Amino acid sequence: MNLVKNPSQRKYEVTYLVTGDLLDADVAKIRKEITDLIAKLKGKVLEEEDWERKLLAYKINNNGQAHHEAIFTHLLIELLPEKLKKLNKELDLHRQIMRHLVIVNEGDKPVEKPAAEKTAKAAEKIEN
Numbered sequence: 001m002n003l004v005k006n007p008s009q010r011k012y013e014v015t016y017l018v019t020g021d022l023l024d025a026d027v028a029k030i031r032k033e034i035t036d037l038i039a040k041l042k043g044k045v046l047e048e049e050d051w052e053r054k055l056l057a058y059k060i061n062n063n064g065q066a067h068h069e070a071i072f073t074h075l076l077i078e079l080l081p082e083k084l085k086k087l088n089k090e091l092d093l094h095r096q097i098m099r100h101l102v103i104v105n106e107g108d109k110p111v112e113k114p115a116a117e118k119t120a121k122a123a124e125k126i127e128n
Helices: 024-040 081-093 113-127
Strands: 010-019 044-062 065-079 097-104
Touching: 010 024, 010 044, 010 081, 024 044, 024 065, 024 081, 044 097, 065 081, 065 097, 081 097
Parallel strands: none
Antiparallel strands: 010 065, 010 097, 044 065
């Protein structure tokens, strides 16, 4: 029996910043919470990159404290589009995540048919 990948799942890139004053064990715990959240939403983490601790260009206020550094983590995930709102809300509510960004992975964007049709029409005009 072959299992077919759910065609309605899309690939997303998720980048989030965790406060820089945490210990490595705390950061690992937060990463596990995020991957568990994605699994709970019936998603899948395809790649995880740790971009390390970096100084920020400007301070970010989070939970009444000003932070000058953050720990960046980047994920490539598969998730149903209707679950994306729930993921964003959970990331917003997480106390240790200062900022996050979720975008559609460029390799997963649908091809625009009108552009292809215009190219075909232009090719027909050249041939005639």
